Structures are given as C-alpha cells and as structure tokens.
Amino acid sequence: MKIELKGHSFEDAVRQILQLFFDINSEFDVITELDIEENIYIAKAKITLGTKQAEGEIKERFSSPDKRQISDLIKKSVFFACRKLSDMPAPWGISTGIRPAKTARMMLDEDKNDSEILRYMQEEFFITPQKAQLSLDVAKKEFGLLKNRVENGVGLYIGIPFCPTRCSYCSFISQATAHNQKFVQPYVEALLKEIEETARMAEDLGFKAETIYFGGGTPTTLSPENLNILIKKVKKSFDVSSLKEFTVEAGRPDTFSDEMLGVLAENKVNRISINPQTMNQKTLDRIGRKHSVEETIRAFEMTKKYDCFSINADLIAGLPGESIEDFQRTVSDVCELSPHAVTVHTMYLKRAARLIDDFEKLRFADNMDKMVQYSYDFLTEKGYNPYYMYKQKNTLGNLENVGFSFEGYESLYNIYIMEEIQTILAMGGGASTKMVKGDRIERVFNPKEAADYINRIDEIIDKKRKALEFLR
Numbered sequence: 075m076k077i078e079l080k081g082h083s084f085e086d087a088v089r090q091i092l093q094l095f096f097d098i099n100s101e102f103d104v105i106t107e108l109d110i111e112e113n114i115y116i117a118k119a120k121i122t123l124g125t126k127q128a129e130g131e132i133k134e135r136f137s138s139p140d141k142r143q144i145s146d147l148i149k150k151s152v153f154f155a156c157r158k159l160s161d162m163p164a165p166w167g168i169s170t171g172i173r174p175a176k177t178a179r180m181m182l183d184e185d186k187n188d189s190e191i192l193r194y195m196q197e198e199f200f201i202t203p204q205k206a207q208l209s210l211d212v213a214k215k216e217f218g219l220l221k222n223r224v225e226n227g228v229g230l231y232i233g234i235p236f237c238p239t240r241c242s243y244c245s246f247i248s249q250a251t252a253h254n255q256k257f258v259q260p261y262v263e264a265l266l267k268e269i270e271e272t273a274r275m276a277e278d279l280g281f282k283a284e285t286i287y288f289g290g291g292t293p294t295t296l297s298p299e300n301l302n303i304l305i306k307k308v309k310k311s312f313d314v315s316s317l318k319e320f321t322v323e324a325g326r327p328d329t330f331s332d333e334m335l336g337v338l339a340e341n342k343v344n345r346i347s348i349n350p351q352t353m354n355q356k357t358l359d360r361i362g363r364k365h366s367v368e369e370t371i372r373a374f375e376m377t378k379k380y381d382c383f384s385i386n387a388d389l390i391a392g393l394p395g396e397s398i399e400d401f402q403r404t405v406s407d408v409c410e411l412s413p414h415a416v417t418v419h420t421m422y423l424k425r426a427a428r429l430i431d432d433f434e435k436l437r438f439a440d441n442m443d444k445m446v447q448y449s450y451d452f453l454t455e456k457g458y459n460p461y462y463m464y465k466q467k468n469t470l471g472n473l474e475n476v477g478f479s480f481e482g483y484e485s486l487y488n489i490y491i492m493e494e495i496q497t498i499l500a501m502g503g504g505a506s507t508k509m510v511k512g513d514r515i516e517r518v519f520n521p522k523e524a525a526d527y528i529n530r531i532d533e534i535i536d537k538k539r540k541a542l543e544f545l546r
C-alpha cells in the first residue's frame with residue numbers, strides 16, 4: 075500500500091478510515107490532498123485498487139480550524155472514496171475512537187437536546203441513526219451515574235492472570251493454571267506485597283476506594299483460601315468506607331464452587347461476572363473453553379441462591395463457526411437465566427482479517443453488524459438498557475462492545491474506566507494503573523508474565539511510587 079499526502083500530514087487519519095474497509099496489506103495506492111482557498115478547506119482522496127479507482131471530495135468553511143477538524147475533513151474525503159469501492163458496513167462512519175459515547179455525553183454537558191445530538195453525530199461523523207441512538211442512550215445513563223462520584227474516590231483493580239485453559243482467541247497473556255501451578259503461590263505473595271504498598275501510597279494521597287474489580291484471567295481459578303486472603307488484604311489495607319461496588323470476575327463456569335461463593339459473600343462482593351460467551355457446546359469445544367453449557371447453567375443456579383450478588387453475563391458475537399442463528403439462540407438462552415446485566419463483545423477480527431479473502435471479510439463484518447444489532451433489539455425489548463460501550467481500535471467493521479443492564483445494575487467501574495474520569499490503581503500482572511488529574515492522564519504498566527511480575531515486584535512497586543507523584 076502506498077499513501078501519498080499532499081498539503082497535510084494526517085497519515086494516521088487516512089489509515090484509520092482505510093482499515094474500516096480493507097486489509098491494510100492490500101495492494102492499493104492512495105493520494106490525499108488538502109487545498110485551502112480563502113477560508114474554504116477542500117480535501118480530496120483518490121484510491122486505486124487493482125483496476126478499480128474511486129475519488130472522494132469534501133469542502134468546508136472554517137475560520138481557524140483546529141487539528142481535529144482538519145483530520146476529520148481528510149477522513150471524510152477518504153471515507154467517500156472507500157464507500158464507492160467497498161460494501162463493508164461502516165456504521166460508525168468516520169468515528170474511529172474507542173469511546174463512541176463521549177461526543178454525546180459532552181453535548182449533554184452542554185445542554186444540547188436529543189435531536190441536536192443525533193443530527194450532529196449523523197451529519198458530522200456519518201454514524202448511522204441506530205448507532206447514534208445507542209451512543210445517546212449510553213451517554214444519558216453515564217450522565218446520571220457520573221454525578222454521584224465519591225470525592226477523592228478511586229477504582230482498585232486486582233489482576234489474576236490465570237485461567238483453567240487458554241481460549242483460542244485470547245489476547246491477554248493469561249496462563250493456563252495446569253501448566254503454571256508453580257507460579258500461583260509466589261504470585262499471590264508478590265501481589266499481597268503490591269497491595270500493601272499501593273494502599274500506603276493511596277492513604278498518603280487521601281484516596282478512598284469507590285469500586286474494586288478482581289479481573290484477569292479468571293480470579294476464581296485461585297483456591298477459595300487464596301482468594302479470601304487477597305480480598306481481606308485489600309479491604310484491610312485500603313480505605314473502603316465509601317465502597318459502592320465490588321466485582322469479581324468468575325468468568326469460567328467450571329471454577330464455581332459453594333466454598334468460593336461463600337468466600338465472596340462473606341467478603342461482601344456484590345457483583346459477579348459469569349461469562350458463558352456462547353451457549354453452543356460445539357463452539358465452546360472449538361474455542362478451547364473446556365466447560366459445558368450445563369456448567370454455565372449450574373453456575374447461575376448456584377450464584378442465585380445468594381441474594382447478595384448481581385450477575386453480569388459476558389457474550390461474544392462472531393465466535394469462529396457461529397451463525398447469526400447460533401448467536402441469537404445464545405442471547406435468548408442467557409436471558410432465560412435472568413442475569414442483571416449482559417455484556418456483548420464483538421470478536422476481535424484483526425488477526426482473522428489477514429487470513430480470509432475479501433468476500434469472507436465482508437460476510438464476517440456484515441454478520442457481526444447484524445448480530446450486534448440483534449442483541450441491542452432483543453435485550454432492550456427485555457428491559458435491559460445499554461449503559462457503557464467501547465470499541466476496539468483498527469478492527470474490521472469497527473464494531474462496538476456494549477454493556478446492558480437492568481435499571482440500577484450498571485457497573486460503575488466499567489463506566490469510570492471508560493470515561494477516564496477517575497484514577498484506577500491497578501495491581502498484579504498485566505495491570506495498568508491510570509492516573510487522572512484534571513484533563514491529564516498518565517499510565518504505568520506492570521509486566522504481563524507472572525514469572526516476570528514475581529521476580530520484579532520490588533522494582534514494580536518503586537516504579538509505581540514514582541509515577542504516583544504525578545497526582546500530587
């Protein structure tokens with residue numbers, strides 16, 4: 075691929091749009107050009123793909139445009155040209171950011187009404203009416219929930235990078251416990267140390283934990299004893315007097331036991347995520363999850379015996395070999411289990427995109443778009459509301475992941491992390507601490523591999539201590 079820029083340097087913007095429609099490794103030439111005549115800015119794009127050629131052009135009047143406005147203008151010209159060459163659904167138009175509800179929320183902050191917001195999203199970004207409505211729905215939920223934040227509140231994230239087996243599509247560095255048993259105990263010891271030291275830093279900064287999230291990996295892969303020790307350590311070390319939400323991801327239904335649930339209940343965990351991903355046994359076997367649909371159903375039944383947990387269920391649209399009908403069955407079967415919240419993820423297609431031809435890609439993306447729309451229609455009909463959303467960057471179709479919940483069962487942690495309005499102190503392998511100070515954000519990352527994390531724990535704590543100086 076050859077990209078030529080004339081009169082501007084927004085190559086990233088050009089690439090972001092091309093990636094919505096084509097494999098970036100395809101043989102094509104792109105020429106984009108920006109001309110300015112008085113206050114009229116004219117962006118032109120010409121794409122040559124084999125024997126096919128298409129052009130796009132747009133003019134807008136600006137008095138003194140900022141970088142984002144120019145970048146959007148370039149994107150629009152490339153988008154018009156791509157549209158002529160490809161049928162790929164691009165329901166988010168030129169909106170390629172990972173937080174698609176942010177524009178709608180900022181407009182709510184400015185007291186804009188619904189029709190102004192919907193019109194702006196469709197006209198400025200070429201977002202379809204359905205996706206614009208979804209953004210507005212999510213933004214309104216967030217708008218209400220973000221008002222009641224705890225002063226000096228932070229989120230705590232504890233990462234447990236172990237799983238019973240490794241799923242074929244896993245993009246985390248999660249280790250199957252069967253092969254890594256020897257790391258588990260030293261990992262817990264190192265994590266206890268990081269929790270204690272991070273709590274000292276938090277106390278020094280006057281932070282109060284508003285949410286706690288045990289994620290991974292699969293935290294419930296740990297023994298109930300280890301889980302109990304870790305949870306108690308967190309609750310004893312941090313100021314949890316303002317704690318509103320405590321989530322533990324119990325992603326794999328095959329890690330459920332009465333003992334584990336008893337530990338979570340005793341420690342006042344109030345949100346559990348059970349992740350069926352699909353209710354189709356053939357798919358579960360194909361993707362290496364090594365648990366059965368019956369185990370998923372049993373996990374729900376066991377959890378529901380306790381009335382202290384709200385349950386979230388994670389699903390994935392576009393799992394290998396699944397038809398739209400398979401996905402539809404999964405959505406309705408999961409709803410039968412009455413979770414309080416359902417999160418629908420879209421399959422990460424970047425890797426798959428290289429391996430399949432153009433027709434397959436189109437079918438893939440089109441099916442995904444239909445699955446995602448189906449989940450929205452079905453779940454909202456059942457009384458679930460979309461409350462948080464994010465997109466994976468640079469993926470075919472550029473589709474969204476959406477959290478739905480019954481009223482009052484929204485996850486604050488998910489909203490806060492997505493909106494980047496609160497510091498997240500993260501502990502454990504692969505955890506990333508996000509420090510928010512006004513409009514500025516800094517991050518510090520822990521190593522992903524368990525062995526690396528264990529061996530470098532003192533250095534990790536030191537690095538975090540220095541990084542947190544940013545918040546003073």
Ligand code: SF4
Nearest residue numbers: 237240241244248291
């Ligand atoms: S459960 Fe999640 S973290 Fe664990 S292997 Fe599967 S995809 Fe990866």
